[in-house]
Amino acid sequence: MYPRNHLDQLQTQGASSLVLLVTLLITIIKQKMMSEAFPDIPVIPYEGSQSKNPLAFKHYIHNEVIGGKTMKDHLRFAAAYWHTMRNELIDPFGVGTSSKPWDDRSDSIENALRRTEVFFEFLHKTGIDYYCFHDRDVAPEGATLAESNQNLEVVVEKLKELQGQTGKKLLWGTACLFTHPRYMHGAGTSCSANVYAYAAAQVKSAMDATVALGGEGYVFWGGREGYTTLLNTNMKRELDNLAKLLHMAVDYAAEIGFTGKFFIEPKPKEPTSHQYDSDAAACLNFLREFDLMDHFQLNIETNHATLANHSMHHELVVAASAGALGSVDANTGHPQLGWDTDQFPTDIYLTTQIMLEILRMGGLTQGGLNFDAKPRRESFEPVDLFHAHIGGMDAFARGLKIAHAIIEDGRLDGFVSKRYSSWDSGIGSKVESGEVGFKELEEYALSNDEPSVESGRQEMLENLINEFI
Ligand code: XUL
Ligand code: CO
Numbered sequence: 001m002y003p004r005n006h007l008d009q010l011q012t013q014g015a016s017s018l019v020l021l022v023t024l025l026i027t028i029i030k031q032k033m034m035s036e037a038f039p040d041i042p043v044i045p046y047e048g049s050q051s052k053n054p055l056a057f058k059h060y061i062h063n064e065v066i067g068g069k070t071m072k073d074h075l076r077f078a079a080a081y082w083h084t085m086r087n088e089l090i091d092p093f094g095v096g097t098s099s100k101p102w103d104d105r106s107d108s109i110e111n112a113l114r115r116t117e118v119f120f121e122f123l124h125k126t127g128i129d130y131y132c133f134h135d136r137d138v139a140p141e142g143a144t145l146a147e148s149n150q151n152l153e154v155v156v157e158k159l160k161e162l163q164g165q166t167g168k169k170l171l172w173g174t175a176c177l178f179t180h181p182r183y184m185h186g187a188g189t190s191c192s193a194n195v196y197a198y199a200a201a202q203v204k205s206a207m208d209a210t211v212a213l214g215g216e217g218y219v220f221w222g223g224r225e226g227y228t229t230l231l232n233t234n235m236k237r238e239l240d241n242l243a244k245l246l247h248m249a250v251d252y253a254a255e256i257g258f259t260g261k262f263f264i265e266p267k268p269k270e271p272t273s274h275q276y277d278s279d280a281a282a283c284l285n286f287l288r289e290f291d292l293m294d295h296f297q298l299n300i301e302t303n304h305a306t307l308a309n310h311s312m313h314h315e316l317v318v319a320a321s322a323g324a325l326g327s328v329d330a331n332t333g334h335p336q337l338g339w340d341t342d343q344f345p346t347d348i349y350l351t352t353q354i355m356l357e358i359l360r361m362g363g364l365t366q367g368g369l370n371f372d373a374k375p376r377r378e379s380f381e382p383v384d385l386f387h388a389h390i391g392g393m394d395a396f397a398r399g400l401k402i403a404h405a406i407i408e409d410g411r412l413d414g415f416v417s418k419r420y421s422s423w424d425s426g427i428g429s430k431v432e433s434g435e436v437g438f439k440e441l442e443e444y445a446l447s448n449d450e451p452s453v454e455s456g457r458q459e460m461l462e463n464l465i466n467e468f469i
Contacts, residue, residue: 037102037118041386043125054387060397062127066404069363074355075396076368078130078171079123082137083342083374084385085115090377097380107140109151113158120162126389130171132219132370135206136179145198149205156209163213171217171368172263172299172327173210175202178223178271188245189225189238189276196241203249211258216366217327218258219299220246221265226272239276243290250295261366263299263326266315268308270340279308280318287324297326301372302350303333303340312350316357327367328354330392344373344388348469351399352406359403369396402468412464415457 047056062072085103088096102118104111116138123131135148139155142148163169177187177199185191187199210218225242227233249262264287268278277283280298287293298319305315319325332350334341345351358364371392375384406412422428427444430436436444 035117037121038125038382038386041125041383044127044386044390055383055390057390057394057397059394059401060390066400067359067408071397071400072127072129074358074363074400075393076130076171076364077128077393077396078132078368078370079119079126079128079389080370080372081119081131081133083372084122085119086137087374089374089380094377097377099380099382101382109140109154112139112151112155116155116158116162120166120168122385123168124166126386126393128389128393129167130169130216130368130370132170132172132174132372134174134176135202135209136176141180145201148202152205152209156212159213170210170213170215171370172219172260173206173213173215173217174219174221175199175206177202183224186222186224186226186238188222188242191232191234191238196245200245200248203245204252207249207252207258208256210260211256215260216368217261217263217299218249218253219263219265219327220249221267221299222275222277223267224272225277226269226275228273239286239290242276243286243292246290246292246296250292253295261326262296263367264296265299265301265304265329266308267301267304267340270307279305279310280315280324284318284322284324293322293324297324297367299327299329299367299370300325301329301331302345302354303331303342304329306333307338307340311353313353313357316354320357320361325357325361325367327364328358328369329372330354330369330396331371331373342373344371344375344392346391346395348395348398348402349465351395352402352465352469353399355396355399355403356406359400359407405468406465409468412461415461419454419456 041055045056046061047053047058049058051058060071060075063070066074085100087098089098090096100118102114119131123129135152138159139148139151142151159170177183182195182198183190185195187202188196190196190199207218209215222242225238227235227238246262252258253260253262264277264283266277266279266283267275269275276286280300283298284293287296300312300315300319302312305312308315316325316328330345332343332345332347334343371389373388373392375388379388423432427436427441431441
């Protein structure tokens with residue numbers, strides 16, 4: 001496929017004369033041109049901020065070191081198989097528009113295997129190191145569960161081979177427990193124990209696949225783990241059962257040696273009218289109630305945050321404050337549309353806020369920035385996939401540089417530290433260390449003058465951020 005270095009190969013093959021070498025090169029190039037899904041698209045180069053080339057990075061330089069770490073290691077970009085390879089770009093009123101000339105739209109294994117090659121060509125050309133998938137994105141659902149499992153195993157074997165050839169890695173795997181009609185009432189929260197068992201079996205195989213591919217994480221997004229009406233719902237029973245499913249996953253991870261992280265991905269609604277994992281706070285509460293905090297972190301997605309009427313920044317701070325910010329689904333919603341539009345992130349203010357929180361917590365370790373995003377229905381050509389990812393990567397490269405500069409500058413964090421400095425000593429530190437109660441605080445308040453307060457300086461701080469953008 002795409003060996004790490006063609007020249008190395010040629011040298012080891014010992015091509016002696018220049019003519020031989022040139023002929024060989026021409027053959028390789030011809031073969032490549034024939035087998036490539038994106039023959040007109042090169043490996044995307046970095047050309048700098050003055051470049052007008054839509055197929056070049058203007059800001060993302062994978063090996064540029066920022067604060068002691070390369071951009072690539074800070075950002076840990078991942079491409080989402082379900083959008084890049086499988087999204088037909090339907091909307092609630094229209095059929096899919098996406099043009100994928102390599103895909104015969106069949107459910108055959110051959111088609112599934114062909115897609116994997118195209119996907120790895122895409123990863124190679126964009127310079128994205130990681131990917132994420134659902135079991136049913138990569139391999140077709142069979143007539144029986146056993147057949148589906150077998151299909152998955154075949155495709156996983158191929159993915160493993162491609163990973164070995166290219167050095168690309170799996171950021172996280174997951175099971176699709178929301179598309180098939182059997183999951184209409186939920187999976188881990190289904191009213192049917194038989195459906196629950198089926199879902200558990202599917203998670204088990206998806207975890208096996210994740211381990212086989214050296215995946216660094218496993219995500220639970222509970223697309224149908226909620227309700228459309230409370231009239232038919234036993235919420236307590238559903239939540240208890242969901243927690244049991246997650247505990248089974250934890251137990252199974254120990255059995256199969258999965259050392260990655262489990263992530264829950266909050267989303268308030270859609271397709272359900274209420275999803276139990278509605279936002280970061282609801283997820284944390286669930287994890288604490290069912291004693292799962294040691295095993296789970298959160299995968300925070302921008303469009304899910306905004307559907308929950310929160311900012312992405314809010315959700316990140318909630319997760320990070322609990323030591324549970326694991327990974328990010330990097331996308332954005334549309335300000336005038338009320339559904340999950342899964343657009344590519346292009347807003348530098350947003351990427352700056354995300355990178356500020358990621359840098360403040362010391363960086364992503366087992367998580368990454370997964371482009372859970374799709375081009376618009378009108379952007380239906382293969383090249384649009386490239387424009388979209390390049391734009392997202394550049395937006396995050398800028399966010400990273402800006403956030404790093406803001407932290408280095410120190411004024412923002414300095415302002416916040418100073419704002420809370422009354423807690424560092426005196427009565428503040430006594431409260432924080434638990435030394436005082438109401439009586440002591442009353443005594444303190446009675447013996448002191450009316451407390452003075454200072455401005456929050458919001459506008460000054462907003463201007464400060466804009467200094468760097
Ligand atoms: C759906 C969503 C999912 C999860 C993985 O809104 O974000 O694609 O990221 O199941
Ligand atoms: Co997502």
